Amino acid sequence: MPAVTVNGGKVVYEILGGSGDLIVLTPGGRYSKEIPGLRPLAEALVAGGYRVLLWDRPNCGASDVQFYGQTESHMRAETLHGLLTVLGTGPVILAGGSGGARDSMLTTMLYPELVTDLVLWNIVGGVYGTFNLGAYYVLPSLQTVRALGTEGLPRMKEWQELIAANPDNEQRLRALDSDEFVKLSLRWLNAYVPKPGQTIPGVDDEMFERIRVPTLIIRGGANDLDHPKRTSLEVHCLIEASTLIDPPWPEDAWERALEDRARGRAKQYNMFDTWVLAAPEILKFLGDR
Template sequence: MPAIEINGGLVEYELLGPADGKPLVLTFGGRFAKDHPGARPLADALAEGGLRVLVWDRPNCGASEVQFFGPSESHMRAETLGALLKALGLGPVVIAGGSGGARDSVLTAALFPELTERLVVWQPVGGVYSSMNMAAFYVLPSITAVRRGGIQGVMEMPEWAALIEARPSNKQRFLDLGGDGFHEAMLRWLDAWVPKPHQAVPGVDDALVRTISAPTMIFRSGQGDRDHPLRTSFDLHTLVTGSEFVEPPWAEDAWERASERARQGKGTSLDPWVQAAPRILGFAHV
């Protein structure tokens, strides 16, 4: 797969669909790679619908190189995506993403309005439980590892070891950063997850979200989805003037049921996402 150097690190990407199709960049959640079996069907369906779809391995995901700059991991990813779109000559584009990708997409649209034709988001993370859960999953274990075993302890963690295996140059990048540099980055990123007034999207000031002027479609989150609270999706809708707040194409408890099946080894938590393809295609082709 092609890779390009962005902000000092290699970013691997792939372009799907017709070369003359309207460009759309799809950003997945978690630290999932661009070929994640749960989200890739959505990318393929959008490409089959005539869009030129960019999927990419964000820094610290898949086969891209690790990076640790910015006030939060999502700020780093947004800065990377903006630079990637400019390097590929793709802007303005439809920016779309779910879960963690929703946060990355919102930030990209706010920071790079000139690159944003339209914005589509679903299942944004927010609220006390969701934010604290993300901190406990993505940041705190790494802080514990570096405090106990230095940068070598970090590189032995399964999540970081997998990135070194996928892109061997990541080993030297960890060594160059060192334990102190990694610890400082994790503490900085941890702060972004602490719930704060006037931040419906964790780590992102409401005032910045309000600057988004591109036509925006927000899928309502499911009732009882503690990982992606309904309130956060509604708050985001109220912050983006003129945004469309639409019903989700999946069942009310789709996230919970998909996550349960994933724990049983019967799929992934992102399997329902492909159901959003028709609605996204209609919004993108307006």
């Protein structure tokens, strides 16, 4: 896969399609661009006349691990800015779900000149959703480094998977300064503590004033604690040029996917398998602009 270097780290990417406006499609969590369910959506968008850029963000897939910035999403936004600048793409459409929605919103806030349209779904928010992110993505590594130093990071399953995808990551992890890693992790963890005036983690609500592009929001499911319906409605209120629609998948799609994964049925129903159902709504939104 092609790669470019941004802020001292390799970023792996892929562009699907031969012509049309470019959509940057970003998944959630620390999942790679190969997470099941993402490529079918990308291919449906290509069939609709667009090019699609898939990328492994720092700490995802085959890209290099990196640790800097106010939050992990701030780092990803800066990385995407660097990637698109090196590629010389010009303004693009940003589309993302879950953590990818947050990354896309923040990129639009910080680099509005890069974005023509914004598409968001599965927006994380609420006490449960934000605490869950901090507990899953920050605390385990923070606790390991406090006990063992950064030499302990390559022992962790999460980082072992990234080392398998990119062997350079082992030395990059070992080379980190333990004290600096703890400081950064505490800063990233603090972003996931719910605060008044922050509808999405680590981002002040006033930042939403910077989003001036046409925006499509697919609201969260009625009982989805990770991506609350309420958060989607609040983001809709904060983004002036936004359109809110009901999800094109079942209201309980996320809960059923979590249930399947907990019962060991992940190969039957991946958490992102339903995302392809958003393709017609995304294409219609982009076609109507």
